[in-house]
């Protein structure tokens with residue numbers, strides 16, 4: 001199996017007594033974009049967060065089943081969570097830069113992992129901002145506050161921040177829903193480029209977006225994975241009636 005592939009086996013997830021995910025099995029291929037779609041509350045974000053154990057931060061939650069990354073179950077005992085989150089980065093719906101300079105935002109992760117060498121940090125900051133298609137816009141104001149750039153730039157900065165620790169997989173939870181169409185188009189273009197190097201999983205409410213940028217689409221409904229396959233197939237010839245109803249806008 002290719003490196004950076006995610007394989008989910010028989011996954012159940014609970015918030016206290018409430019079971020939010022039911023028996024999910026899914027393979028997420030490396031160096032592709034996989035989109036999670038489905039109506040509000042169907043469990044897309046919860047499922048995304050199980051892929052880097054972000055739900056561990058919520059009290060009273062429980063997971064059964066396995067999430068294998070490079071064939072190793074991330075829920076097995078002895079897994080280093082800091083290392084896992086370094087390998088599986090995350091970008092959220094609302095761009096959330098730290099109230100620090102642009103430079104310090106990108107250097108934050110590498111510094112937290114112990115890197116002090118200024119020349120190396122400079123290189124990582126530059127490379128990450130270039131990969132996030134933001135370098136040209138901010139290279140002359142790296143010491144300015146990250147709070148003073150536009151929403152779309154902030155989101156690309158958050159992507160740069162995630163890339164700075166050299167992840168293998170990037171999880172994106174509705175990364176463009178707070179952005180205008182131009183900023184959205186920039187991020188979509190960027191996602192296309194990033195899949196050359198990273199495995200990308202994106203939660204989106206926009207079916208147009210899923211159709212535009214994803215190679216694979218997984219449709220969730222009430223905590224269950226209803227259908228999964230190549231995006232073209234899911235959108236043009238879904239096997240399941242519920243998928244078809246959702247895609248054609250009959251509910252959701």
Ligand SMILES: Nc1ncnc2c1ncn2[C@@H]1O[C@H](COP(=O)(O)OP(=O)(O)OP(=O)(O)O)[C@@H](O)[C@H]1O
Nearest residue numbers: 015018020038039040041042043044045046047058
């Ligand atoms: N912290 C939490 N505690 C308890 N229940 C939660 C929590 N977060 C989500 N849920 C519940 O789990 C279910 C799945 O929620 P989730 O946010 O994963 O859905 P979603 O498909 O991402 O929704 P949306 O598209 O609205 O963001 C919902 O019933 C939700 O109410």
